[in-house]
Amino acid sequence: xxxxxxxxxxxxxxxxxxxxxxxxxxxxxxxxxxxxxxxxxxxxxxxxxxxxxxxxxxxxxxxxxxxxxxxxxxxxxxxxxxxxxxxxxxxxxxxxxxxxxxxxxxxxxxxxxxxxxxxxxxxxxxxxxxxxxxxxxx
Amino acid sequence: xxxxxxxxxxxxxxxxxxxxxxxxxxxxxxxxxxxxxxxxxxxxxxxxxxxxxxxxxxxxxxxxxxxxxxxxxxxxxxxxxxxxxxxxxxxxxxxxxxxxxxxxxxxxxxxxxxxxxxxxxxxxxxxxxxxxxxxxxx
Amino acid sequence: xxxxxxxxxxxxxxxxxxxxxxxxxxxxxxxxxxxxxxxxxxxxxxxxxxxxxxxxxxxxxxxxxxxxxxxxxxxxxxxxxxxxxxxxxxxxxxxxxxxxxxxxxxxxxxxxxxxxxxxxxxxxxxxxxxxxxxxxxx
Amino acid sequence: xxxxxxxxxxxxxxxxxxxxxxxxxxxxxxxxxxxxxxxxxxxxxxxxxxxxxxxxxxxxxxxxxxxxxxxxxxxxxxxxxxxxxxxxxxxxxxxxxxxxxxxxxxxxxxxxxxxxxxxxxxxxxxxxxxxxxxxxxx
Amino acid sequence: xxxxxxxxxxxxxxxxxxxxxxxxxxxxxxxxxxxxxxxxxxxxxxxxxxxxxxxxxxxxxxxxxxxxxxxxxxxxxxxxxxxxxxxxxxxxxxxxxxxxxxxxxxxxxxxxxxxxxxxxxxxxxxxxxxxxxxxxxx
Amino acid sequence: xxxxxxxxxxxxxxxxxxxxxxxxxxxxxxxxxxxxxxxxxxxxxxxxxxxxxxxxxxxxxxxxxxxxxxxxxxxxxxxxxxxxxxxxxxxxxxxxxxxxxxxxxxxxxxxxxxxxxxxxxxxxxxxxxxxxxxxxxx
Numbered sequence: 001x002x003x004x005x006x007x008x009x010x011x012x013x014x015x016x017x018x019x020x021x022x023x024x025x026x027x028x029x030x031x032x033x034x035x036x037x038x039x040x041x042x043x044x045x046x047x048x049x050x051x052x053x054x055x056x057x058x059x060x061x062x063x064x065x066x067x068x069x070x071x072x073x074x075x076x077x078x079x080x081x082x083x084x085x086x087x088x089x090x091x092x093x094x095x096x097x098x099x100x101x102x103x104x105x106x107x108x109x110x111x112x113x114x115x116x117x118x119x120x121x122x123x124x125x126x127x128x129x130x131x132x133x134x135x136x137x138x
Numbered sequence: 139x140x141x142x143x144x145x146x147x148x149x150x151x152x153x154x155x156x157x158x159x160x161x162x163x164x165x166x167x168x169x170x171x172x173x174x175x176x177x178x179x180x181x182x183x184x185x186x187x188x189x190x191x192x193x194x195x196x197x198x199x200x201x202x203x204x205x206x207x208x209x210x211x212x213x214x215x216x217x218x219x220x221x222x223x224x225x226x227x228x229x230x231x232x233x234x235x236x237x238x239x240x241x242x243x244x245x246x247x248x249x250x251x252x253x254x255x256x257x258x259x260x261x262x263x264x265x266x267x268x269x270x271x272x273x274x275x276x
Numbered sequence: 277x278x279x280x281x282x283x284x285x286x287x288x289x290x291x292x293x294x295x296x297x298x299x300x301x302x303x304x305x306x307x308x309x310x311x312x313x314x315x316x317x318x319x320x321x322x323x324x325x326x327x328x329x330x331x332x333x334x335x336x337x338x339x340x341x342x343x344x345x346x347x348x349x350x351x352x353x354x355x356x357x358x359x360x361x362x363x364x365x366x367x368x369x370x371x372x373x374x375x376x377x378x379x380x381x382x383x384x385x386x387x388x389x390x391x392x393x394x395x396x397x398x399x400x401x402x403x404x405x406x407x408x409x410x411x412x413x414x
Numbered sequence: 415x416x417x418x419x420x421x422x423x424x425x426x427x428x429x430x431x432x433x434x435x436x437x438x439x440x441x442x443x444x445x446x447x448x449x450x451x452x453x454x455x456x457x458x459x460x461x462x463x464x465x466x467x468x469x470x471x472x473x474x475x476x477x478x479x480x481x482x483x484x485x486x487x488x489x490x491x492x493x494x495x496x497x498x499x500x501x502x503x504x505x506x507x508x509x510x511x512x513x514x515x516x517x518x519x520x521x522x523x524x525x526x527x528x529x530x531x532x533x534x535x536x537x538x539x540x541x542x543x544x545x546x547x548x549x550x551x552x
Numbered sequence: 553x554x555x556x557x558x559x560x561x562x563x564x565x566x567x568x569x570x571x572x573x574x575x576x577x578x579x580x581x582x583x584x585x586x587x588x589x590x591x592x593x594x595x596x597x598x599x600x601x602x603x604x605x606x607x608x609x610x611x612x613x614x615x616x617x618x619x620x621x622x623x624x625x626x627x628x629x630x631x632x633x634x635x636x637x638x639x640x641x642x643x644x645x646x647x648x649x650x651x652x653x654x655x656x657x658x659x660x661x662x663x664x665x666x667x668x669x670x671x672x673x674x675x676x677x678x679x680x681x682x683x684x685x686x687x688x689x690x
Numbered sequence: 691x692x693x694x695x696x697x698x699x700x701x702x703x704x705x706x707x708x709x710x711x712x713x714x715x716x717x718x719x720x721x722x723x724x725x726x727x728x729x730x731x732x733x734x735x736x737x738x739x740x741x742x743x744x745x746x747x748x749x750x751x752x753x754x755x756x757x758x759x760x761x762x763x764x765x766x767x768x769x770x771x772x773x774x775x776x777x778x779x780x781x782x783x784x785x786x787x788x789x790x791x792x793x794x795x796x797x798x799x800x801x802x803x804x805x806x807x808x809x810x811x812x813x814x815x816x817x818x819x820x821x822x823x824x825x826x827x828x
Contacts, residue, residue, distance in 0.1 A: 025343070025387055026203050028183035035176065038168070045166035057804065060753045063474045065164050067301070078354040082380040097373035104358040111301060114471065163757070163801055195390065198339045201612045205715070216768040220794040235787035242772040249715055252609065302479050304459035306452070314449065321442035333666065336615045341440050439619070439663060477750045481577070492630040496656040511649035518634040525577055528747065578755050580735035582728070590725065597718035617716050 031084045033130040036076035036103075039069045040126055043110050044119035051114055066111065073107040073122065077129070084133070093132050103129060169222040171268040174214035174241075177207045178264055181248050182257035189252055204249065211245040211260065215267070222271070231270050241267060307360045309406040312352035312379075315345045316402055319386050320395035327390055342387065349383040349398065353405070360409070369408050379405060445498045447544040450490035450517075453483045454540055457524050458533035465528055480525065487521040487536070491543070498547070507546050517543060583636045585682035588628035588655075591621045592678055595662050596671035603666055618663065625659040625674065629681070636685070645684050655681060721774045723820035726766035726793075729759045730816055733800050734809035741804055756801065763797040763812065767819070774823070783822050793819060 043066055050062035081100040090096050103125035110118050181204055188200035219238040228234050241263035248256045319342055326338035357376040366372050379401035386394045457480055464476035495514040504510050517539035524532050595618055602614035633652040642648050655677035662670045733756055740752035771790040780786050793815035800808050 025347070025384065026184055026187060026200060028180045028187065028203075030176070030180050030183055032176065034172065038170065038173065042166045042168050045168055046164055049164060049166065057749070057753055058802075059471070060474050060750050061757060061801070062164055063471055064478050064754050064757065065166075067475060067478065071301070074354070074358065078350070078358075078380075082350065082354075082377065083384060097377065101358065101373065104354075108301070108359055111475070112472075163761070163798070195335070195339055196388075197609070198336050198612050199343065199387070201609055202340050202343065202616050205613060205616065209715070212768070212772065216764070216772075216794075220764065220768075220791065221798060235791065239772065239787065242768075246715070246773060249613070250610075302460055302463060302476055304456045304463065304479075306456050306459055308452070310448070311452065314444070314446070318442045318444050321444055322440055325440060325442065333611070333615055334664075336612050337619065337663070338440060340616050340619065341442075439623070439660070473747070474750050477747055478754050481751060481754065485577070488630070488634065492626070492634075492656075496626065496630075496653065497660060511653065515634065515649065518630075522577070522635060525751070526748075578736055578739060578752060580732045580739065580755075582732050582735055584728065586724065587728065590720070590722065594718045594720050597720055598716055601716060601718065614716060617718075 025083070027083060031080060031133070033076075033080060033126060033133050036073050036080070037123065037126050037130070039072040039076065040107070040110075040119065040122050042069045043073065043107075044116060044123065047110075047114045047116050047119055051116070062114075066114075070107045070111045073110075073126075074104045077104050077107070077126070080129070080133070085136075089132075089136050092136075096132065099125065099129050099132065163221075165221060169218060169271075171214075171218060171264060171271050174211050174218070175261065175264050175268070177210040177214065178245070178248075178257065178260050180207045181211065181245075182254060182261065185248075185252045185254050185257055189254070200252075204252075208245045208249045211248075211264075212242045215242050215245070215264070218267070218271070223274075227270075227274050230274075234270065237263065237267050237270065301359070303359060307356060307409075309352075309356060309402060309409050312349050312356070313399065313402050313406070315348040315352065316383070316386075316395065316398050318345045319349065319383075320392060320399065323386075323390045323392050323395055327392070338390075342390075346383045346387045349386075349402075350380045353380050353383070353402070356405070356409070361412075365408075365412050368412075372408065375401065375405050375408065439497070441497060445494060445547070447490075447494060447540060447547050450487050450494070451537065451540050451544070453486040453490065454521070454524075454533065454536050456483045457487065457521075458530060458537065461524075461528045461530050461533055465530070476528075480528075484521045484525040487524075487540075488518045491518050491521070491540070494543070494547070499550075503546075503550050506550075510546065513539065513543050513546065577635070579635060583632060583685075585628075585632060585678060585685050588625050588632070589675065589678050589682070591624040591628065592659070592662075592671065592674050594621045595625065595659075596668060596675065599662075599666045599668050599671055603668070614666075618666075622659045622663045625662075625678075626656045629656050629659070629678070632681070632685070637688075641684075641688055644688075648684065651677065651681050651684065715773070717773060721770060721823070723766075723770060723816060723823050726763050726770070727813065727816050727820070729762040729766065730797070730800075730809065730812050732759045733763065733797075734806060734813065737800075737804045737806050737809055741806070752804075756804075760797045760801045763800075763816075764794045767794050767797070767816070770819070770823070775826075779822075779826055782826075786822065789815065789819050789822065 046062050046066045046069065050059055050066070053059060053062070077100055081097075085096060093099075103122065106118060106122040106125055110122055184200050184204045184207065188197055188204070191197055191200070215238055219235075223234060231237075241260065244256060244260040244263055248260055322338050322342045322345065326335055326342070329335055329338070353376055357373075361372060369375075379398065382394060382398040382401055386398055460476050460480045460483065464473055464480070467473060467476070491514055495511075499510060507513075517536065520532060520536040520539055524536055598614050598618045598621065602611055602618070605611060605614070629652055633649075637648060645651075655674065658670060658674040658677055662674055736752050736756045736759065740749055740756070743749060743752070767790055771787075775786060783789075793812065796808060796812040796815055800812055
């Protein structure tokens with residue numbers, strides 16, 4: 001039994017998710033806010049590396065990669081919003097639309113700045129979405 | 139303190155990863171085998187849905203989406219192999235190259251079949267890689 | 277009959293070309309719901325061609341191209357929702373989020389069916405969004 | 415002043431939305447030069463914003479987004495040239511090939527410069543193509 | 553034994569790589585019709601495998617991959633036409649535009665059929681373009 | 691006059707196309723290390739043009755295009771490694787995995803630098819892979 005398998009068993013026993021879940025448009029029924037969080041963590045790390053460097057070529061690369069990563073954050077969140085959530089969820093979580101609107105706007109803002117505070121806010125907003133998501137999965 | 143935050147704290151205390159990590163080509167230094175596993179889980183779910191359906195259009199869609207998901211599995215594994223692992227890891231894990239070669243070959247095989255056993259083998263191989271990965275992160 | 281529908285009829289009668297507007301993530305400030313409508317019209321035409329054919333290869337191609345076109349509809353609508361609309365618009369158009377949620381869900385549904393009624397509903401929903409969009413541009 | 419330019423002026427004066435048409439490779443039979451024009455307008459707007467800014471990160475982003483938008487202009491024009499136009503059109507419009515060659519070359523040139531005059535020329539060339547296109551649709 | 557096989561053997565015997573040339577939009581100045589030919593050969597091989605199989609899932613995959621490969625043929629040819637060739641080449645090769653128009657149309661036709669004769673014609677047209685290309689490089 | 695130039699001239703004189711081989715995921719059975727080499731040559735040319743220029747916008751474009759080209763090198767090599775090579779090849783070429791690991795690592799390194807020596811090393815490593823590849827094709 002691998003560490004991972006044991007951990008999965010442990011967490012399953014607690015009704016807690018461990019492994020990340022994805023989606024496809026079939027739909028395959030596999031979703032997870034972790035996909036957006038992954039890219040947002042990357043965005044934050046890129047900003048920090050950008051700000052710590054004075055090399056022109058490096059900063060160009062940091063900016064262009066951040067652009068792509070922010071787009072991925074937006075994409076993963078949009079998919080979750082449109083594909084996973086159903087009208088019955090909206091009845092319980094009246095602010096659902098707003099959570100996604102603000103988070104995707106923050107991801108767009110993160111393209112335009114290297115201010116780490118924007119990445120931190122984005123991460124918090126994704127965590128807020130994750131809380132709702134996992135509550136609906138119980 | 140949100141559920142997620144508490145869980146993160148709990149797992150961090152045990153030296154166990156919870157959140158999924160990604161990469162970018164900067165490099166941002168964020169990697170995680172979970173990205174490949176996500177897509178592999180999706181591949182398995184697609185196969186099951188394909189096999190349970192007799193609708194021609196649905197099966198076409200299942201096949202084409204599976205094609206994309208398998209490609210993503212391969213991509214995430216290749217990135218991990220080339221970008222994350224270093225020569226010193228190879229010294230400790232002599233079968234590292236083979237683990238990745240076999241897992242990416244399984245992902246290619248999963249394009250060509252709807253046999254769930256192939257998806258299961260792929261998932262096991264990714265878990266094997268994850269074990270090595272997390273051992274190097276300790 | 278909406279303003280847009282009437283205008284379309286009028287212009288079609290004159291065989292006259294129409295400009296459209298796009299966006300980029302700078303932002304360049306150029307947006308237009310026409311980008312989503314373009315792809316939705318394509319989705320409808322593909323469904324009609326699919327349904328009129330009994331050739332297996334053709335139907336496969338129709339399904340796969342429709343998959344891509346529906347994805348483009350979703351993408352263009354998501355961009356408009358997150359990037360163009362501002363909090364002040366929401367104050368005036370309280371159903372803004374719902375308009376986008378329903379339209380993108382219809383685009384997802386159009387992946388799964390060749391029922392032209394779904395494409396027609398999608399086109400109507402995009403026209404509803406276009407009415408709001410152009411009202412905010414006055 | 416072309417028909418298109420006049421129409422644009424007319425419609426802009428009325429603040430009225432305009433439909434546009436796309437294509438797919440089925441073919442679905444839906445084409446429109448507006449897709450190329452959309453991206454070319456974006457290219458021009460990006461150049462103007464680039465030239466008005468002295469922020470290094472912003473200029474990097476402007477350059478990379480312009481690169482993508484120019485590529486889209488080329489792609490949309492190439493599709494129109496190869497997929498929509500037929501030998502009988504060429505009989506009537508002997509300069510058809512040249513119109514597309516020059517316009518796509520201008521789109522390539524727009525990648526390499528932030529001189530707005532290049533974007534203006536590109537827009538004019540696209541309008542010239544649009545005139546031919548709509549003449550063939552009558 | 554084909555010319556290529558013999559040539560490869562010859563070159564391998566000399567330890568000399570068979571180089572090929574590409575392009576990028578800088579421009580880097582590296583072009584080669586081989587990129588289009590590669591994909592066209594793949595298109596032909598896919599058709600043959602499709603026609604030899606009666607497995608539904610395999611035929612779906614063959615059709616969707618052929619769709620992508622044909623698109624790549626078109627793309628590589630379009631790039632060569634717009635980016636590499638200059639007005640002075642056109643003065644010498646008056647049929648240049650037509651060569652590219654016909655070849656890209658054949659690539660589009662190859663999406664819609666599994667008739668190997670179409671792939672053969674496409675390969676011949678690409679070879680015709682390659683002859684002109686290499687003549688201009690002398 | 692390089693070997694290639696002479697070879698091209700020779701082949702052109704015989705009206706024989708210089709073919710190249712590609713792959714697709716069917717698999718179509720068409721592979722060739724030339725696809726990776728093409729992009730690597732482009733990477734080298736981009737570095738040279740970058741280093742010879744003092745224009746900020748040009749250097750930005752060079753860096754972003756190089757980023758894409760390096761990614762293509764990695765992709766083509768990964769495909770060759772996973773899809774073409776079989777266990778029996780590994781028995782003969784015990785260093786096969788290492789050849790690919792080092793070459794893809796060099797391609798990643800070429801993203802981060804404009805040192806032409808890195809591109810030269812990458813080209814040599816690809817040539818080494820090509821030697822093995824063509825030996826297995828005999």
